[in-house]
Each structure stands twice: as structure tokens, then as C-alpha cells.
Amino acid sequence: MTHAYAALAADTPLAPHSITRRAVGPTDVAIEILFCGVCHSDLHTARGEWGGTKWPCVPGHEIVGRVNAIGADVTGHAVGSMVGVGCLVDSCRECHACEDNLEQYCDTGATWTYNSVDKHLGGVTFGGYSTDVVVDQAFVLRIPESLDPAGAAPLLCAGVTTFSPLRHWNVGTGSRVGVVGLGGLGHMAVKLAHAMSAEVTLFTTSPGKEADARRLGADHVVVTQRGATTAPVTPSLDLIINTVSVPHSLDPYLGALDREGVMVMVGVPPEPHQSPSMMALITRRRSLAGSLIGGIAETQEMLDFCAEHGIVSDIEVIPMHAINEAYERMLKSDVKYRFVIDMATLRYATSGQGAA
Ligand SMILES: [Zn+2]
Ligand SMILES: [Zn+2]
Structure with a gap:
């Protein structure tokens, strides 16, 4: 028993x-x-x-x-x-x-x-x-x-859920990676992307998390407003790992992707996200993707990898x-x-x- x-x-x-x-x-x-x-x-x-x-x-x-x-x-x-x-x-x-x-x-x-x-x-x-x-x-x-x-x-x-998309989309030196949300998944995404030598931008709605995000390996921290509809940064990211599982507008983050950038969703919201703007996808040949553990x-x-990098x-x-x-x-x-x-x-x- x-x-x-x-x-x-x-x-x-x-x-x-x-x-x-x-x-x-x-x-x-x-x-x-x-x-x-x-x-x-x-x-x-x-x-x-x-x-x-x-x-x-x-x-x-x-x-x-x-x-x-x-x-x-x-x-x-x-x-x-x-x-x-x-x-x-x-x-x-x-x-x-x-x-x-x-x-x-x-x-x-x-x-x-x-x-x-x-x-x-x-x-x-x-x-x-x-x-x-x-x-x-x-x-x-x-x-x-x-x-x-x-x-x-x-x-x-939490580790492999964020590691798998970082590997699948070939993150390495020079990659510009965004992470949306600093929770269980997000803090692992920041640590792992940083260890892969990416330039990491953390998006959070909590101004109080900025210092922690930097300690975990974020190069940039962008505090976003809940309900925001415009991109918080210029289109400059190659890959975004979106860990937020409450329904929110995806458009601001899609708008932060450079040409051919990909946003990967790893959380399942209880109610669906609002459909993203097709314009946000079409104009720079961006992709919206999903990924499940590894x-x-x-x-x-x-x-x-975590043992090698002490993570x-x-x-x-x-x-x-x-x-x-x-x-x-x-x-x-x-x-x-x-x-x-x-x-x-x-x-x-x-x-x-x-x-x-
Ligand atoms: Zn789990
Ligand atoms: Zn099988």
C-alpha cells in the first residue's frame, strides 16, 4: 500500500x-x-x-x-x-x-x-x-x-516545457528571445534561454518582478499593461515563449516579433484567447505555434544541460x-x-x- x-x-x-x-x-x-x-x-x-x-x-x-x-x-x-x-x-x-x-x-x-x-x-x-x-x-x-x-x-x-521550444527553434548565441510571464514556466524559460546565450527580454505585468527577472538572467525587462493592445517594443524578437495561461490579447507580443519570428504558446487558458490579428501575422510572415513538454x-x-550550467x-x-x-x-x-x-x-x- x-x-x-x-x-x-x-x-x-x-x-x-x-x-x-x-x-x-x-x-x-x-x-x-x-x-x-x-x-x-x-x-x-x-x-x-x-x-x-x-x-x-x-x-x-x-x-x-x-x-x-x-x-x-x-x-x-x-x-x-x-x-x-x-x-x-x-x-x-x-x-x-x-x-x-x-x-x-x-x-x-x-x-x-x-x-x-x-x-x-x-x-x-x-x-x-x-x-x-x-x-x-x-x-x-x-x-x-x-x-x-x-x-x-x-x-x-516546467523545465522541459520551456527547453523544448528553445531547442526546436534553434536558440543560441545572438538569438533574441522574449518570455511572457514570470511564473513557474517563465522563470525557467529565462534561465534556460540565458544559459543558451540568448539575449532575453522578459515581459511582465508586475513591476515588482524586475529585479528578480534580471537576477534570473533577463537582459531587458518590459513592464506591460494588462489589456494592452500595442506592441511594448519595436519588432525585434526571433522567438517568444508565452507562458501566460489567462486569456489575453496576443497582438502586442506578435507585434514585438521581427520578420519570421515565432511566438510559442505553452499554457492552456481555461477560456480561449481572443483571435490574434491576421495583420500581425501576415505583415512580417510571423508564426504562432504551440509546444507540449518534451x-x-x-x-x-x-x-x-541543467547540470552542466548549474540550473x-x-x-x-x-x-x-x-x-x-x-x-x-x-x-x-x-x-x-x-x-x-x-x-x-x-x-x-x-x-x-x-x-x-
Ligand atoms: Zn506540469
Ligand atoms: Zn506512439
């Missing part, structure tokens, strides 16, 4: 719950979870805001822990090593997307870490708000030992029982920049050594 925290319905707070993990199969890795990051997707899913949630729902897809058992056919992961699990725990492994190491775009639908059909046990998959998990070796990442394990947890979703190989590449997420570590309060603070953007649950607090609480 595995201790977890679950939402039992859309309108109830998360509470202690027991789940069952499958027995360790030949290609499986069993992981004792040490830390789990808290992503906006967790809250949206737990509260049923995207539809399709099956309760009880155990969220969490920024998992870091130690291997405590491996199946007979496992290579590349040993008992005791530090590993991670992100948003994916399986895929069909034979479609074009999977062949291209882009399991997140699997044609038949990847198996997500939580609230996905569980091929082994039936029901749905349960995520990282729990003391342990069993995952096929092909979806287990190596966490470089030089990275702080708590700070590394958000790399598994494949397993790319996630490993991102972790190794982790800026985090606030919380005990498991503080999760409901953390959700309310996350909704107010009152976190710098990601909550990470110390899973020892769940382990001790449920074994009677602490208060839940």
Missing part, C-alpha cells in the same frame, strides 16, 4: 488516501519519491477544470526520488541512484511520433503520469503526491547527482499537508517560483511520527 494525497471530488480539498502500485515487472523501476513539484496542471486536473478527471485523483508529475528496486531486465538504472519521472509514464512506442522520440505527441495518446488509463492495474494512473511509484525504465530519467534533488523536480515539467530523450538532454528551479519546499494552501497561493502567483513537496513529510505523517 502506498500513501498518497488525493482529491476525492472536484470540490473537496486534497486529503490523505491509500493507493496500490503494481508489482515490479521485468522492465520496471520502483522509486521512493523524495520530492514532487506542484504544477498548475495538478490543480486544474484535481478540480476537474479541463474535463475528463477521474476521482480519486492523485496529481504530481515532477517526481524525483531514489531507485529502491529494479526488474530483471532493467539496464541504466541501479538501486540507490537518483531518478526522475515527468509527465509521461508510457506511450505506444511504435507510431511516427514515438519513433521520433516525441512520445508526448504519441498518435494513440501517451500514458500520462496521472489521470491516464492505467494499462497494468486498470483505472487511472496516480501521480507523485505519494511515497513511491513504479515506472517502466524507458520513462525514467537520470537526475545528475550535482543537481539539488528538490530544485530539480520542477525541471521535469520527449524522454529531450528531457534527459535538458537535465544534463535548478527556484523553489519553496512545503510539507504534504500544506498542499491545499499552496494551491490557493499558486492561484495568486504567490510563489517564487515553484512549490515542491518534501515527500518525507507524508511518509512520517502516515507512519504516525508526525502530524497530518
Whole structure:
């Protein structure tokens, strides 16, 4: 039996719950979870805001822990090593997307870490708000030992979600990159783009975030007005990573792109954005694109890149029982920049050594 925290319905707070993990199969890795990051997707899913949630729902897809058992056919992961699990725990492994190491775009639908059909046990998959998990070796990442394990947890979703488009659109020395929003995703986009030697412009509606943005690696900080309709800078950027998931006009940011520039959306607003102006796209042959996390190989590449550049997420570590309060603070953007649950607090609480 595995201790977890679950939402039992859309309108109830998360509470202690027991789940069952499958027995360790030949290609499986069993992981004792040490830390789990808290992503906006967790809250949206737990509260049923995207539809399709099956309760009880155990969220969490920024998992870091130690291997405590491996199946007979496992290579590349040993008992005791530090590993991670992100948003994916399986895929069909034979479609074009999977062949291209882009399991997140699997044609038949990847198996997500939580609230996905569980091929082994039936029901749905349960995520990282729990003391342990069993995952096929092909979806287990190596966490470089030089990275702080708590700070590394958000790399598994927030990190790769921003790393993937930066890589796909070939960001490097001389690239002019804009980042819209300085939250969990935005602060990673700034750090990663800076480490790739790009010139980084951060757009924020919060004047109070300017100093922090510069500390994280932004070369320029532009404070934009909520509801603005004109471009905040002259058309000068090659790529914009837009991390804001509340509906807003995209035109000012499209207007900040140079000829052939691309704005990549990585957030899903609960209500659609207003359609962008076709003029903003046509006049400089600009593109509006989307991007979803990253494949397993790319996630490993991102972790190794972060180790090389000494990058982790800026985090606030919380005990498991503080999760409901953390959700309310996350909704107010009152976190710098990601909550990470110390899973020892769940382990001790449920074994009677602490208060839940
Ligand atoms: Zn996430
Ligand atoms: Zn596939």
C-alpha cells in the first residue's frame, strides 16, 4: 500500500488516501519519491477544470526520488541512484511520433503520469503526491547527482516545457528571445534561454518582478499593461515563449516579433484567447505555434544541460499537508517560483511520527 494525497471530488480539498502500485515487472523501476513539484496542471486536473478527471485523483508529475528496486531486465538504472519521472509514464512506442522520440505527441495518446488509463492495474494512473511509484525504465530519467534533488523536480515539467521550444527553434548565441510571464514556466524559460546565450527580454505585468527577472538572467525587462493592445517594443524578437495561461490579447507580443519570428504558446487558458490579428501575422510572415513538454530523450538532454550550467528551479519546499494552501497561493502567483513537496513529510505523517 502506498500513501498518497488525493482529491476525492472536484470540490473537496486534497486529503490523505491509500493507493496500490503494481508489482515490479521485468522492465520496471520502483522509486521512493523524495520530492514532487506542484504544477498548475495538478490543480486544474484535481478540480476537474479541463474535463475528463477521474476521482480519486492523485496529481504530481515532477517526481524525483531514489531507485529502491529494479526488474530483471532493467539496464541504466541501479538501486540507490537518483531518478526522475515527468509527465509521461508510457506511450505506444511504435507510431511516427514515438519513433521520433516525441512520445508526448504519441498518435494513440501517451500514458500520462496521472489521470491516464492505467494499462497494468486498470483505472487511472496516480501521480507523485505519494511515497513511491513504479515506472517502466524507458520513462525514467537520470537526475545528475550535482543537481539539488528538490530544485530539480520542477525541471521535469516546467523545465522541459520551456527547453523544448528553445531547442526546436534553434536558440543560441545572438538569438533574441522574449518570455511572457514570470511564473513557474517563465522563470525557467529565462534561465534556460540565458544559459543558451540568448539575449532575453522578459515581459511582465508586475513591476515588482524586475529585479528578480534580471537576477534570473533577463537582459531587458518590459513592464506591460494588462489589456494592452500595442506592441511594448519595436519588432525585434526571433522567438517568444508565452507562458501566460489567462486569456489575453496576443497582438502586442506578435507585434514585438521581427520578420519570421515565432511566438510559442505553452499554457492552456481555461477560456480561449481572443483571435490574434491576421495583420500581425501576415505583415512580417510571423508564426504562432504551440509546444507540449518534451520527449524522454529531450528531457534527459535538458537535465544534463541543467547540470552542466548549474540550473535548478527556484523553489519553496512545503510539507504534504500544506498542499491545499499552496494551491490557493499558486492561484495568486504567490510563489517564487515553484512549490515542491518534501515527500518525507507524508511518509512520517502516515507512519504516525508526525502530524497530518
Ligand atoms: Zn506540469
Ligand atoms: Zn506512439
